Amino acid sequence: MAATKPSVRKRIASARARHQVRDLYRNAILDASERVFAERGFHATRIQDIAAAARTAVGTMYNHFNDKSEVLCALLDERTQEILVQLGPRAGESKQFAVRLEERIRRMLAYVERHRGLFAIVMNLGGGAAASSDAAISERALRRVQRFRAAWQAIVDEGVREGALETSENPALLGALLGGTVRALTHDALADAKTPLIDRAPAIVRLFLRGAGRRKPARPS
Numbered sequence: 001m002a003a004t005k006p007s008v009r010k011r012i013a014s015a016r017a018r019h020q021v022r023d024l025y026r027n028a029i030l031d032a033s034e035r036v037f038a039e040r041g042f043h044a045t046r047i048q049d050i051a052a053a054a055r056t057a058v059g060t061m062y063n064h065f066n067d068k069s070e071v072l073c074a075l076l077d078e079r080t081q082e083i084l085v086q087l088g089p090r091a092g093e094s095k096q097f098a099v100r101l102e103e104r105i106r107r108m109l110a111y112v113e114r115h116r117g118l119f120a121i122v123m124n125l126g127g128g129a130a131a132s133s134d135a136a137i138s139e140r141a142l143r144r145v146q147r148f149r150a151a152w153q154a155i156v157d158e159g160v161r162e163g164a165l166e167t168s169e170n171p172a173l174l175g176a177l178l179g180g181t182v183r184a185l186t187h188d189a190l191a192d193a194k195t196p197l198i199d200r201a202p203a204i205v206r207l208f209l210r211g212a213g214r215r216k217p218a219r220p221s
Contacts, residue, residue, distance in 0.1 A: 026064050029054045030078065033071045038117025042072060042125060073137045076122065079115060080144045086111050087151050097164035101155065102205045105182065109197040112186065116197070120190045152179040156212075166214050174212045181208045 032054035036045050047068050051058045065071045086107040094100045112119050153175035159165035165174060185204050189195040 022064075025056065025060060026074075029056065029061060029064060029071065030075045033068075033075055034115065034118050037072065037075075037121055042068070042121050047071075069137055073140050075118070076144060077140065079118065080147060083108055083111055084147060084151050087155070097159045097162050098205060098209060101159070101208075102201050104155070105201040105204055106198055108182075109186070109201055113197045116190065116193075123187050123190055149175065149179060152176075152182075159212075164214060165212050169212065177212055178208050181211075 029050060033045075033050045036049050036053050040049065045068055047061055048058055050068065050071060051061045054061075061071075065074065087104050093103060153172065156165060156171055156174045156178055160167055160171055160174070181204050185200045185207075186197065189197050189200050
């Protein structure tokens with residue numbers, strides 16, 4: 001049995017190497033697709049364009065993705081994960097909810113700014129679901145929406161626990177209000193290439209807290 005161990009280790013190492021190579025090709029395709037989608041738009045982009053930008057064969061493209069809609073879907077899955085990381089808590093954050101919220105929104109918008117061309121296309125495609133009639137892709141688009149909703153809700157729940165947000169309102173409505181405020185002001189800024197997205201962070205927080213901030217009790221007359 002001991003004689004077979006080197007052979008087993010060799011097969012494991014070989015499998016890991018194949019996975020690493022596959023991941024390298026996949027990441028190169030996704031990075032190239034983002035550039036091409038941003039330059040040409042989704043509908044004008046061909047799978048051959050992405051392959052050329054990634055410096056790979058069209059056949060290699062099809063080893064990873066069935067069509068350009070699936071490429072866009074995979075790209076959005078990865079970018080969504082990174083956005084959610086930016087919205088999550090970090091060590092050393094302010095103890096004041098409003099300050100902490102603006103810090104997280106700024107981080108998120110800074111990331112979106114770095115991928116502005118992609119997200120401008122996504123806005124026009126309705127979140128990416130409109131790129132394909134494929135049910136599996138539409139389901140993945142729905143899951144991305146649900147993950148964002150969960151992120152907004154987690155932030156709202158923090159504010160409610162700390163007494164920074166109005167406790168008489170349904171927390172789910174407050175989560176929807178935060179997400180809607182971010183989407184509305186981000187969409188508006190994406191439509192104007194001259195507007196730095198990060199500049200919208202203070203307005204997003206200000207407008208959200210005007211609607212959701214905790215009211216001071218009225219003074220007795």
